[in-house]
Amino acid sequence: MYNLRRFIIKHHVIILFILLEVISILLLARSQNFHRNWMVNTTNDVVGKVYEWGSEVGNYFRLNSANKQLAEENALLRKQLSVVYDTTTCVYDITQGDTLFEYIPAQVVNNSTNQVNNYIIINKGTKDGIRRDMSVISTEGIVGVVTDVSRHYASVMSLLHSKSVVGVRIKQSQELASLKWETNNYRYGTVEDIPTHIILQKGDTILTSSHSDIFPEDLMVGTVEEFYPTAVDALNRAKIRYSTDFSTLRHVYVIHDLHKAERDSLKIRQQ
Amino acid sequence: MNRTVVQIIRFVVLVLFQVLVINHIRLGGYVHPYIYLTFILLLPFSMPKWQLLVLGFAMGLSIDLFTGTPGLHxxxxTLMAFCRPGIIKLVSGSLKFDNIQEPNLGQLDxxxxxxxxxxxxxxxxxxLFFLExxxxxxxxxxxxxxxxxxPVSVFLIMMILYIFKRDKKKE
Structure with missing residues (x-):
């Protein structure tokens, strides 16, 4: 016992060093999966507050472009609403269709694009009805998936994440493929597993597929920038440009899929 | 001002500056400067090694909370804090700092x-980048x-040290 104590006292620096490094590695290893650990959850509110405070300053400089973007979206929504607009009674009747999705507007309080695993923090949390695994979109295209929620804030795993995989569809040919991120440039992603007979041109549109568990169907993802055909029998790849500009992301919508629980329970019963 | 208070203020200011300003600067996809290291660089020479380690860990963890990467920074x-005494010996050679308490650009070469x-x-x-x-x-x-x-981090840290070196002398 005496020897042990002497050993610890003599080598306390190296022991402490190894201990702290082991703690770091364990924390890091646990954070590698989508749902991060208790530490991020418990501190999310404080971190969110600081970021919100910081982004309030920057927001003033972006009011102009934010206004423009929202006005454009308004115009688009009006156009879509005209389908259900009854000209005789001047009433918008949206009860005719079965509502599948609810959109919860939120603001980005922090966003990174230069890490290997990027997360976005938004200013809506459990009190606004945000839950894990809800999808997040902007007016330009898809953004990411909610991974952690605290009372007032939520963190969103952005498409710019080394583990991000999204089921996508090529608009022209309806073929399915999957979208990943190559971790170096926030403007471009990579579509993999494109069937060999499909040849893509620059500018072809990529949408979300109905097979994606996360995103609703037919949302804009991006456009093809470069097509890489492979020589032998392998599946093709393509570089795409995200339609969402992650560097200027401010206003987003969290999508509450009202039928998700129903679909999930069916899936469980099948197994 | 009390030395501990100065260090606490320095800690908070550097964390905020890092996460609210520096992390939002984009210089291509590959340049990620980290200036919060200034805190560890400026700790007193006489500080016990275990304190260096604990402070290094605390500093890194604070940044981690903001970037959502627990354990990475x-x-x-911590590794950097562990290496600090050895590096000081290595770069100093026969140089001695009998009357200097903290690394300070005003007093050192x-x-x-x-x-x-x-x-x-x-x-x-x-x-950091390998762990990441x-x-x-x-x-x-x-x-x-x-x-x-x-190079970008070193440049920014040297700038910060240069800007604040005069204030140090007045204390």
Whole structure:
């Protein structure tokens, strides 16, 4: 016992060093999966507050472009609403269709694009009805998936994440493929597993597929920038440009899929 | 002002500056400067090694909370704090600091400081970017990140040290 104590006292620096490094590695290893650990959850509110405070300053400089973007979206929504607009009674009747999705507007309080695993923090949390695994979109295209929620804030795993995989569809040919991120440039992603007979041109549109568990169907993802055909029998790849500009992301919508629980329970019963 | 208070203020200001300003600067996909290391660089020479380690870990973990990467910065900064006494010996040679308590650009040779900052920032960035990719798969990309980020970090840290060196003398 005496020897042990002497050993610890003599080598306390190296022991402490190894201990702290082991703690770091364990924390890091646990954070590698989508749902991060208790530490991020418990501190999310404080971190969110600081970021919100910081982004309030920057927001003033972006009011102009934010206004423009929202006005454009308004115009688009009006156009879509005209389908259900009854000209005789001047009433918008949206009860005719079965509502599948609810959109919860939120603001980005922090966003990174230069890490290997990027997360976005938004200013809506459990009190606004945000839950894990809800999808997040902007007016330009898809953004990411909610991974952690605290009372007032939520963190969103952005498409710019080394583990991000999204089921996508090529608009022209309806073929399915999957979208990943190559971790170096926030403007471009990579579509993999494109069937060999499909040849893509620059500018072809990529949408979300109905097979994606996360995103609703037919949302804009991006456009093809470069097509890489492979020589032998392998599946093709393509570089795409995200339609969402992650560097200027401010206003987003969290999508509450009202039928998700129903679909999930069916899936469980099948197994 | 009390030395401990100065260090606490320095800690908070550097964390905020890092996460609210520096992390939002985009210089291509590969340049990620980290200036919060200034805190570890400026701790007193006489500080016990275990305190250096604990402070390094705390500093890294604070940054981790903001970037959502628990353990990443903590691991790299602890390693840097661990290497600090050795690096000081290495870059100083026969130089002695009998009357200097903290590393200070006003009292120490500029070249000495540059070597000191460069060595420790390099160790930190090397550990950080490898831990971040968590594999050796993207080794070319990781090396490029290290190669491009280290000079920018060193430059920014030297600027901060230069700007605040005069205030130190007045104390």
């Amino acid at each position: 903590a691991g790299a900064t 500029g070249m000495w400081f540059l070597r000191y900052v460069f060595c420790l920032v390099f160790i930190h960035h090397f550990a 990719s968590f594999s050796f798969r993207l080794i070319g990309q990781v090396l490029l990140r290290i190669l491009l980020s280290v």
